Amino acid sequence: MSENALVERLSGNKNVSDADVAVLALAAEHGATAVMDDAYGRDIAEVEGIETKGTAYLVLSLVRDDELEADDARETLEAMLEAGWHCSPSLYSKLLSKLDEIA
Structure with a gap:
């Protein structure tokens, strides 16, 4: 899945900030670790197979x-x-x- 598809899906979710969407998309694009403290964002990352650290x-x-x-x-x-x-x-x-x- 491309990071653009991830951005499109998450952008409509009112529970995820634009900043968290960007962090998740960049992490997905680069195979990197997403740095986020928000539990909801971390749950999304887990579903998407994106590693997170606080x-x-x-x-x-x-x-x-x-x-x-x-x-x-x-x-x-x-x-x-x-x-x-x-x-x-x-x-x-x-x-x-x-x-x-x-x-």
Whole structure:
């Protein structure tokens, strides 16, 4: 299936933002991983066979790869929360534990 067909099908879905449609289409086109935190978008990706990772995964990956200091990663996660990123307290605790583990 072409990415244009995916865009056409998803564009009419009011539950998927234009940004998520674009991310999914680009990931499908390039055989890449879609970065998204929206559960509905991730469900669509699974149906379409598109791998997804969340934003927090990217932050932790940067620390793991020595591209970002652990303190900066914590500040980034806090800034994401302040900006409206949704994360359960248990997930946030797990992220901080994982950050401590890889730092």
